[in-house]
Amino acid sequence: MIINEIRLLDFGKFKDMSIKLDKGINVIFGHNEAGKSTIHRFIEGMFYGLSDTSKYKPWSGESFAGQIIYTTNEGKVSLTRDFKNKTVSVKDFETEEDIQDLFSRNKKSGMIEPGKTIFGVNRRVFKNSFSINQLGSKTDDELLVDIKEKIENLAKSRDETIKMAEAFDELKKMSNELGTADDITSHLGLVSRKIDDLIAERDKRNELNLRFDRKLILIDVYKKQLDFRKEELSIINEIVDELENEKLTVTYDQAVQLQKEIDALNTEIGNSKSILEITMEEYEKLIKTISRIEQLEELENDLETQMEDLNREVDDIKSSYMINFDSDDYRKMETSYEMYQNDKDALNRLRSRIETIQQEINEFEKNNHGKILESFEKFSDNIREIRYLKGMMDSDIITVMTQKLKKEKRSKNINLILAVILTLGIAAGTYWAANYYNDNMIYAFLISIIIPFLIVKNTTRSTNLIKSLKLEMHIAKEEKANSKDMLSYLVEENNQLIVDTDCSNFNELRSKYNISLSEIQNIEERRKTLEALEEEYSFVKRRYDDKEANLLHIVKPFGYEDLNDDIIQDVTDKILESNIKFNRLNSYEQNFEDLKNELEETTRERENHFSLIEAILNNNNVASIEELKHQIREQKELQGKIVERKDRSIELTALLGNYTMEELRERIDRSGKILQELPFDDKNQVYIKRDAILEEITEMEERCEKLMQNLSDERDQARVLVEILEELEYYTHSKEQLEYNKRLIEETGNTISGLSAIIQEEFLPKLNRKINYYMNTITNGKYKEVLISDDLHLSIFDEYNDMLVDIDNLSAGTIDQLFFAVRIALIDIISRDKSSPIILDDCFTQYDDGRLLNALKILIDIGMNRQVLLFSCHRREGDMLRNMESVFNYVTLS
């Protein structure tokens, strides 16, 4: 399109100002503050509206409007905009017909957007592309950097202002700030470290708690034993009470007996005379010994009965089932069972996780990702091959060769003719000279020989060159034909690949490829997780099986073949019961041993007494005890009775103590009946037993108290579990958050880099072609091709010198040319209108004359195809264009 006229009806400082513009170059000259920038903004504002109206509100007057007349292929149009009321109208310039319907409208405001419809780009792109500002402030190097950067940005983001490398750096920086679990200087590292510390602290705390629990178990056992002992004590105390009652009864009976005896003796002594002949010592000794033997026999009987009873009880206990409680296995059984249950739950959880992951892997394996990957890679290879082949075919090597051949043939002929003329001339001249100067003919002869020889040599070289060129051409043609076949084969193959992978085009294949790639990565991670889980599963399973075998081994003697809470409880109860039985058995066995010793002692004593009696009988010359008794009785009866009476009286007083006979009787009656049967055969045994139990109880109570004391002390040493667990959960959650953020950054990076790669692949060749086209045009064919490598390195093919020139080695002029080629190429690609104007706003202010001249030449070239609006505060541009006799429109702003 061409802008024919701009009319600033009321805009900024302008009122009813009109500027007519031509196609080609328009130089708009004005001193600083003459309003060049205002006109520039006006053009932009007319097509796109003003974002900030306040700056250009007219200095006077109510109205704020403008008009632009422009011509496109469809015809001449007048565009009028009222900036104040925000209305736009577009009319056919000739017919005045409203053609608003041909323009797209802004979705939000509903206003038509002429710029967008005409140029096919939005305001931002228009500003960046169609306007070129302050070019002159850049040095060659800066411009070069600018071009490189623009091309790189365009190639990667399709926007010259978006720097992808820095965007990626930014993401990387974010990701690095989060860090990794291994790097303790990073967030993630710090959190992971903290989690490790907390896990260690938790384990330590758990260990302490476990020790604490073990102590509880111990205390519990002691307490149970204590209860058992206390129960035993209460039974024994009851027995002791009963024993006390029996003693009183015996005392009373003895007292009554004594009283009777004293009464009888009183009667007898009253009628008899006293005689004394036999020694009392011997008599008393005999009597004592006899009564001792009787006592001992009685005792022996008692002991035997007791032993029999004990034996019976031991047999009873032994016949019931018992187990050794001291085994470690039994002690740990409940803990071990709890761990076994935990393992069981853990196994189920692991199994279900493993199955889920396996299912995922199976799902994955069902999808044919391998084929997609292979197809995509094959497809990409083919595309590269196709590009290479196309390049080969497009290159005009044959034409170049044909031209060169023609040139060579022509030069060969010319050389030949020239040589003949020269030879003949020199020969004739020499001959003439020789004759004239009457010199020797030899010179002429020699010259006429040497020169033809040189000519023939030169001609032969040319002929050889022509031959080799022909041969090369032949080969090149053949190659070209082959390439064509190859090309069609490759294209066919690619189409087949698309069909094979159920895709409709390459982009779909590419997205499938990306999905497959990420799927594979994902599934790799899943596989690793699976391995770890299976390892953990087998570890836990082994432990679980060990525990189960161990527990089954424990419960088997109790007749159980499997495990559950009830069985464990039952076994525990049985073990406790057994323990009690064991203790009882031990004490019985000790008792039995004591009784046995006592029995032996008693028997020995009794036998000793028997020998003593025999000695006494011999001393008194009597055959039997009865006889001796008789003799003594007769002789000593009376004396004995007196002594006996005295003894009985003392005995009675001692026996009664503080009581009278009547009082004693009363007490016995009050205490109830005498105990009929006792569990112990010997009364002393009862007391011993009671004292032993009391001692045991005191000891156990002390032990319990000591344990309880330790218990509370130990708890104070470390932080409580709940605090550790809460902190651990908090940090684990924080870590998950950080990892989530990191994943988010990585996913974002992947998405952007994927898009960037697609843009580079699709957009760069297009841009390159356009740049080539404009570079070729601007440099009049000197530089036909700008090569952009995959890593976006720029070089230019110098056609005349047949060499590749690195962009860094280009002259300032060529860099300017390249800048405009890139700029116009971009406008071409993004713009709908292929002939839209470009606006240069004080672009060349700082150019020296040489460089300005060069730049103007470029603009003249550009101006052939599109309108150029060149705003300047210098007259140089106009002067130079006039000197070059260029056709251009010159506008002076007053």
Add this chain to the structure above:
Amino acid sequence: MNISFIHTADIHIGKKFNVNFNSSEGKKRRREIWETFDKIIEVCIRNNVEFLLIAGDLVDAKHCTFDDMKRLSSKFSEAKNTEIIITTGNRDPYTNYSLYKFIDWSDNVYIVDTTDRIKKISFADKNLCVFSVGLDTKKKQTERACLYDIEVDPSNINILLAHGDIFDNDTEDVRIDIKRIENQFDYVALGHVHQYTEYSERVIYPGTPEPLDFSEKGQHGIVYCKLDKDNLEKVFVPTAKSRFITKEIFLQQDFSYEKILDIIKFSGDYISASKDYYRIVLTGRVDMTIDMNKLKSEASSFFQYIEFIDDYLYQIDYDYWIDENSDNIIGQYFKQFKASGVENLDRQKSLLLGLSVLLKEKENDR
């Protein structure tokens, strides 16, 4: 003659709190639970309350320490004129190694130490019989059957103290078929449900005296009763230091940063914000330029505790961005997101992160 008693349950001393509470929050909350417990004892002492009935879950046995138990015992001994009857619940089961067993309780404390048969605790001078059975970890449904075989002397005041579920919501081992027994008792003191619930005039769950999480809304406290054979007077006494409050805020795309901040700020009055626990559920749409993280952290300074549930989405005008950036990478980026058809907050965050780095470079260039 009537008796006075306080009925409470589910105090959960030593409780471990969930992940949103960091360690210091958990510690603070446990301290608050202790303070509330102390307050209950104080009420007993000051009002000469004759009985304190604790219907299970007094402690969280898994995490409650020995020192906690000693502190309980010491506190109970202060209320020497109050008979304290404690039954056990699913959180403090009376197992072989339950810490209840290893503490020297003062004479006014009665621990229900049976789990398979009824324990009857009689106070002849007050004409009161309390029946209870504790919970253990065996999860035996049959053990609770003993509840249905209780024989009461109708001339006494009979109270059933039990931890369990009468609404058949929980596992069978903690269920109680209340219909079979309620008529035998003058009062049924229950525990397990954390919200104050009146099944009937005389069958009550007092709820937790101090709420424990966001599911426990509203008022929390204890039940103070005066009871004789004919009459029951009962008063609910609030004890909770803090409440758990959940608010939903529906965001709209034209809400500014300041407006959203104000809405959050004013969702609780000054006093409530300084002592209660707030959960804000954010729904609706947010302008994509608003930095929600910054906003949340700014809002947090107005509350002693606040947490957010992100249920909102950013308002993203895909067409605008695609249009504004026609063919460049930003346009492509938005196109790709739009084409995927999946819109959730995670994806949006990724999109906005990508946009921010791309735009940042763009801004730099300008």
